[in-house]
Amino acid sequence: MSAPHGLAPWASRAESSRGRRVAEPPAPTRDAFQRDRDRIVHSSAFRRLVYKTQVFLNHEGDLFRTRLTHSLEVAQLGRSIARGLSLNEDLVETIALAHDLGHTPFGHAGQDALDECMAPWGGFEHNLQSLRVVDRLEQRYPAWDGLNLCFETREGILKRCPLSVAQRLETEEPGGVGRRFLDGTQPSLEAQLANLADEIAYNAHDLDDGLRSGLLTLDQVREVPLVARHCESALAEHPVLAEMSPRRLMAETIRRMLSAQVYDVLAASGAALQAAAPTDAWAARDHRGLLCFSAGMKHESQALKRFLFAALYRHPQVTQTTDRAKQVVRELFAAYLAAPQHLPDEFRGADLPRGVADYIAGMTDRFARREHLRLSGVDLFADAG
Numbered sequence: 001m002s003a004p005h006g007l008a009p010w011a012s013r014a015e016s017s018r019g020r021r022v023a024e025p026p027a028p029t030r031d032a033f034q035r036d037r038d039r040i041v042h043s044s045a046f047r048r049l050v051y052k053t054q055v056f057l058n059h060e061g062d063l064f065r066t067r068l069t070h071s072l073e074v075a076q077l078g079r080s081i082a083r084g085l086s087l088n089e090d091l092v093e094t095i096a097l098a099h100d101l102g103h104t105p106f107g108h109a110g111q112d113a114l115d116e117c118m119a120p121w122g123g124f125e126h127n128l129q130s131l132r133v134v135d136r137l138e139q140r141y142p143a144w145d146g147l148n149l150c151f152e153t154r155e156g157i158l159k160r161c162p163l164s165v166a167q168r169l170e171t172e173e174p175g176g177v178g179r180r181f182l183d184g185t186q187p188s189l190e191a192q193l194a195n196l197a198d199e200i201a202y203n204a205h206d207l208d209d210g211l212r213s214g215l216l217t218l219d220q221v222r223e224v225p226l227v228a229r230h231c232e233s234a235l236a237e238h239p240v241l242a243e244m245s246p247r248r249l250m251a252e253t254i255r256r257m258l259s260a261q262v263y264d265v266l267a268a269s270g271a272a273l274q275a276a277a278p279t280d281a282w283a284a285r286d287h288r289g290l291l292c293f294s295a296g297m298k299h300e301s302q303a304l305k306r307f308l309f310a311a312l313y314r315h316p317q318v319t320q321t322t323d324r325a326k327q328v329v330r331e332l333f334a335a336y337l338a339a340p341q342h343l344p345d346e347f348r349g350a351d352l353p354r355g356v357a358d359y360i361a362g363m364t365d366r367f368a369r370r371e372h373l374r375l376s377g378v379d380l381f382a383d384a385g
């Protein structure tokens, strides 16, 4: 058994896991969290992430992040920080790779449209859907639905949960993953870290993709303090960057920004953990804010996020494609609900609207577009190539 060495007292330990919903004998060469990671990597939902939109629609270019490359970047950042804090790297990686499995095609536009369609039947939310994917929708085992993952992995995947849903989960699984939302406690430190790594990753790569697409300009992003500071330091150390392609300056700036954020989380969280010194991973769940940026970095990171929201996510060219993406999802939903014979058998259960939502949520961008064309005769992205 390759148990990770040198874990902090408050780190999660596979041997102390609260286990799986269906008990299984241990694997001979992998611990429980490593085994969960492997189950996620081999799932069909994971493979589909490669053709799902992060911000830019998948067909808009080959160099933009997709949900898959985003998840790999989150896992890389999460592992680096976990190593520095002596947290469980494998658990952070596992949660990072699974955290977006429930995302619909076409990014947040797809999720918003599906949520509207599902409003009469309990709505749609991607964190809940990620849990649904690993608990029920993956069908790969003879004796159970889902991947039968450990409590700690499932807890990390369920990042957010409305109280009404938490109450339902608590009834179905007393003391399970819904419980902390009722008690107001935190998930494991590794889950909190995966969440923070997600934020660091998308702030940096959306900036990069925004510049690559031409929707953001270098002058514009250099007004954001976090970017400006690292751009200036890159130019001061390498004046030659001013004459080289702007891509190199941006790459060096983003690299410095990422490093600064990682070191900041290491310092701020290291200090908070030493001060609180929870006795073990369970005691750590009673503390808020142990995994954190310093106040200064938090402020700068929020300013970058606000900038991206206003300048990129709300850019007319982005919102124009999101409107069409929403239309695809809405029309697919209506078409399947009216003619369920178009659905594969496994999605035509007693709860038809939920089956339709599960089927649409699992689609890649290009499959949704093709299926919409097949059912409606209209290709809403015909001009997009």
Ligand code: MG
Pocket (backbone or CB within 6 Å): 070, 099, 100, 198
């Ligand atoms: Mg994410």
